[in-house]
Amino acid sequence: MLFNSIEFLLFLPLVFIAYWFLVQKSLKLQNAFLLAVSYLFYAWWDWRYLFLIIFCAALNYYSGIALSKVSSTRHRKIILGTAIVLSIGLLGIFKYYNFFVDNFINAFASIGVDLHPRTLNIILPVGISFFTFQTLSYTIDVYRLRLRPTTDPIAFFTFVAFFPQLVAGPIERASNLLPQFFESRKFSYPLAVDGMRQILWGFFKKIVVADNCANFVDQIFTNYETLPASSLVIGAVFFSFQIYGDFSGYSDIAIGTSRLFGFNLMRNFGFPYFTRDIAEFWRHWHISLTTWFRDYLYIPLGGSRGGKALVVRNTFIIFLVSGFWHGANWTFIVWGLVHATFFLPLLLSGNNRNHTGIVAEHQLLPNFKTLVKMFITFVLVTLAWIFFRAANVGEAFNYFSRMLDPSLLSSPGLGSKLFIPFLYIAIMLVIEWFNRSHEHGFFAPAKMKVARWALYLLLALMCIAQYEEKQDFIYFQF
Amino acid sequence: MKRFVTYFLILTALLIILVVGALYLIPNPLVRASVLAAFPEKKERLASLKESKIVLLGGSNVDFGMDSRRIQDSLDMDVMNMSMVGGVGLDYLMRQSLPFLNEGDVLVLIPEYTNFYSAVYFGNIFLAAILFDVAPETLPDIKMRQWKSLLPFAAKYGASKITSLPILIKAYISKEPSTALFHSKEAYNVHGDNEMHWHLEPQLVVTEPYNPMNNDLNDFSFEGIREVLLAAKANGIKILLLPPCYHQSSFENQREAISFIDEKLKKQGTPYFVTPERYRMADSLFFDTYYHLNKQGVDLRTTYVIEDLQRALGK
Numbered sequence: 001m002l003f004n005s006i007e008f009l010l011f012l013p014l015v016f017i018a019y020w021f022l023v024q025k026s027l028k029l030q031n032a033f034l035l036a037v038s039y040l041f042y043a044w045w046d047w048r049y050l051f052l053i054i055f056c057a058a059l060n061y062y063s064g065i066a067l068s069k070v071s072s073t074r075h076r077k078i079i080l081g082t083a084i085v086l087s088i089g090l091l092g093i094f095k096y097y098n099f100f101v102d103n104f105i106n107a108f109a110s111i112g113v114d115l116h117p118r119t120l121n122i123i124l125p126v127g128i129s130f131f132t133f134q135t136l137s138y139t140i141d142v143y144r145l146r147l148r149p150t151t152d153p154i155a156f157f158t159f160v161a162f163f164p165q166l167v168a169g170p171i172e173r174a175s176n177l178l179p180q181f182f183e184s185r186k187f188s189y190p191l192a193v194d195g196m197r198q199i200l201w202g203f204f205k206k207i208v209v210a211d212n213c214a215n216f217v218d219q220i221f222t223n224y225e226t227l228p229a230s231s232l233v234i235g236a237v238f239f240s241f242q243i244y245g246d247f248s249g250y251s252d253i254a255i256g257t258s259r260l261f262g263f264n265l266m267r268n269f270g271f272p273y274f275t276r277d278i279a280e281f282w283r284h285w286h287i288s289l290t291t292w293f294r295d296y297l298y299i300p301l302g303g304s305r306g307g308k309a310l311v312v313r314n315t316f317i318i319f320l321v322s323g324f325w326h327g328a329n330w331t332f333i334v335w336g337l338v339h340a341t342f343f344l345p346l347l348l349s350g351n352n353r354n355h356t357g358i359v360a361e362h363q364l365l366p367n368f369k370t371l372v373k374m375f376i377t378f379v380l381v382t383l384a385w386i387f388f389r390a391a392n393v394g395e396a397f398n399y400f401s402r403m404l405d406p407s408l409l410s411s412p413g414l415g416s417k418l419f420i421p422f423l424y425i426a427i428m429l430v431i432e433w434f435n436r437s438h439e440h441g442f443f444a445p446a447k448m449k450v451a452r453w454a455l456y457l458l459l460a461l462m463c464i465a466q467y468e469e470k471q472d473f474i475y476f477q478f
Numbered sequence: 479m480k481r482f483v484t485y486f487l488i489l490t491a492l493l494i495i496l497v498v499g500a501l502y503l504i505p506n507p508l509v510r511a512s513v514l515a516a517f518p519e520k521k522e523r524l525a526s527l528k529e530s531k532i533v534l535l536g537g538s539n540v541d542f543g544m545d546s547r548r549i550q551d552s553l554d555m556d557v558m559n560m561s562m563v564g565g566v567g568l569d570y571l572m573r574q575s576l577p578f579l580n581e582g583d584v585l586v587l588i589p590e591y592t593n594f595y596s597a598v599y600f601g602n603i604f605l606a607a608i609l610f611d612v613a614p615e616t617l618p619d620i621k622m623r624q625w626k627s628l629l630p631f632a633a634k635y636g637a638s639k640i641t642s643l644p645i646l647i648k649a650y651i652s653k654e655p656s657t658a659l660f661h662s663k664e665a666y667n668v669h670g671d672n673e674m675h676w677h678l679e680p681q682l683v684v685t686e687p688y689n690p691m692n693n694d695l696n697d698f699s700f701e702g703i704r705e706v707l708l709a710a711k712a713n714g715i716k717i718l719l720l721p722p723c724y725h726q727s728s729f730e731n732q733r734e735a736i737s738f739i740d741e742k743l744k745k746q747g748t749p750y751f752v753t754p755e756r757y758r759m760a761d762s763l764f765f766d767t768y769y770h771l772n773k774q775g776v777d778l779r780t781t782y783v784i785e786d787l788q789r790a791l792g793k
Contacts, residue, residue, distance in 0.1 A: 006630060020479060187479045187482075189479075189481060189482055192482050193482065196486070219684045222684065222685055222686075222731075223684045223685055226682075227682075227684075413682050414682075453489065453492075456489060457489070457492060457493060457496065458641075460489075460493055461493070461496065461497075461637040461640050461641055462637075462641050464493075464497065464633050464634055464636075464637035465634055465637035465638035465640075465641045465642075466634075467630065467633075467634055
């Protein structure tokens with residue numbers, strides 16, 4: 001089920017009412033109810049893939065219990081290794097098998113050997129990369145003795161399948177989300193209201209900003225060979241905002257929805273386009289994945305300790321894996337490598353933590369120097385997005401070369417409606433700029449009730465007016 | 479909790495009142511000056527035609543891409559092009575036109591491919607615009623099944639009237655259509671062809687992106703077309719189901735979907751009269767989108783349609 005679907009519009013209030021009015025007396029019943037509706041939410045897309053979630057949850061649940069029952073390091077390593085191999089193996093089969101087979105065939109074809117191994121005709125199960133990583137974090141934390149294994153299967157299975165964040169995150173840590181399934185949940189008016197506000201803001205970013213940009217981006221990337229360079233620049237910029245509106249919008253809806261049910265999910269975006277260098281960007285973009293890789297890959301590899309060669313190696317590994325996590329395509333790998341190249345100079349020169357506070361804190365507007373830094377970061381990120389969006393690496397390079405054409409100064413020729421996405425992007429940026437010190441982009445002061453309600457209605461009307469059916473979230477494919 | 483639910487319900491009710499109020503109370507001068515506003519006149523003209531006529535029905539590819547006068551001269555039969563922008567929906571157009579067709583008439587049905595795998599068949603925001611701003615008398619003709627599909631678009635149309643209120647007020651005061659003439663009510667000839675763009679320089683035509691055939695095929699469109707074809711046949715009306723003209727590059731991107739549609743139509747006993755490839759036309763023959771032909775394209779396509787009609791009618 002998509003958040004931006006009529007089905008979800010009916011599903012959410014019904015689940016909310018049942019949750020707080022019918023099953024609120026028993027925590028176990030609430031968890032069981034959430035599990036059932038989460039499975040329904042997923043099965044709406046394709047019930048056959050539910051077995052993957054159940055398998056993944058069962059594997060890591062029993063791995064946790066097994067880890068608590070053995071004390072020898074060797075046995076513990078075997079249990080952890082088995083859980084990792086099976087979880088990643090599942091991901092490998094469903095997400096990467098055809099990629100490896102195709103590249104294997106191509107590699108042999110280049111030396112004149114024709115191979116015909118079988119490729120699998122399978123569709124990628126929605127959210128597989130998210131729930132695989134979420135469950136793995138649990139087993140690894142139990143192995144590291146940072147978390148006690150749970151013996152409540154309903155709570156654990158609900159933690160894995162919790163519908164707001166099941167298909168596109170945030171990738172929750174067991175240490176944050178799992179304990180919430182054992183605490184009595186009381187309805188909190190301020191939390192629920194803020195949740196609704198965040199949901200509304202998420203819909204605005206997805207439906208109004210991202211989908212409007214998407215219409216142009218799809219046209220431009222399909223026709224980039226015939227369009228002037230100025231259009232290609234606009235295409236790249238729009239894609240930057242499309243992917244931001246799309247993914248951070250999803251995260252806002254997920255976090256806001258969780259709040260309606262008394263849960264607090266981790267923050268996933270911290271206004272990444274207001275950052276002053278690439279290192280800061282990565283602390284504000286897809287935070288749940290970045291910190292996952294930091295904690296479970298980068299630090300175990302040695303992190304920033306050791307010689308420069310080790311730091312360079314670890315940085316490239318983490319960005320490469322991060323790119324590959326997004327999809328079985330060389331474009332994502334190159335995208336990761338490009339970011340590693342942008343990031344390394346900052347890390348090696350010790351400048352990667354120059355900007356840790358809120359940008360232009362206590363100021364209405366940024367000063368010129370900050371503005372330039374933000375602009376340069378945005379340009380670098382936008383250039384890298386071209387690899388992310390292109391169908392293949394060759395297309396990305398062609399796109400770059402065509403962007404340098406003299407037609408850069410000519411009219412984009414994309415019709416009179418081109419101003420519309422710019423207008424919505426501007427509205428989003430202004431509102432987020434003024435709320436950049438808050439948890440999410442749409443904080444509304446407690447006073448001025450009438451103005452606040454008018455703003456809610458206006459945003460809701462804009463979402464309805466711009467609604468397009470069947471506009472998937474980009475991150476569903478990962 | 480009580481406060482939260484109460485406030486939520488009040489806000490939802492306000493939202494619904496605003497949207498419904500806008501649908502009925504805010505006039506849309508842009509729609510009333512647009513191609514959509516030509517529909518009642520087309521209907522009047524169709525009603526005035528006598529027996530033994532040819533009616534062309536489809537989306538904007540027929541609306542923009544046919545020279546009915548030439549067809550009339552070649553076949554010596556009255557021709558009326560009842561096509562409208564695809565978003566009006568083939569279902570609505572067929573049901574509004576069929577009552578005016580009689581024994582001996584010929585219905586040339588040319589649905590755009592999107593009719594078969596999206597909600598377009600039942601109409602989208604364009605139909606909402608017709609229903610609330612052009613032909614409200616046809617509102618009762620909309621069946622429950624169609625409302626289910628149309629409701630989100632009606633809401634969208636109502637909400638868009640509010641969010642674009644400044645533009646609507648400006649248009650209302652200036653009384654000048656802010657749209658290109660070929661998108662205006664004045665663009666039609668007496669046969670219902672949109673001919674205003676025939677002598678304009680072609681604009682940039684972008685290729686329709688690759689769209690893999692997926693599971694959300696709109697079965698209602700196949701059923702609806704079959705129902706209408708059977709009903710028309712029973713009344714002695716000759717039917718010709720033709721593929722739409724389509725931009726060659728876009729055709730290649732949609733090949734999978736087109737083959738699927740072609741096969742499904744054959745299976746249900748309502749095949750295209752010719753193969754879809756016949757109407758796959760060079761990119762250079764299009765005006766502003768992959769469905770809208772320029773004059774050169776219109777001439778070639780009309781020749782094909784005349785040939786197909788001659789073959790079908792044995793002339």
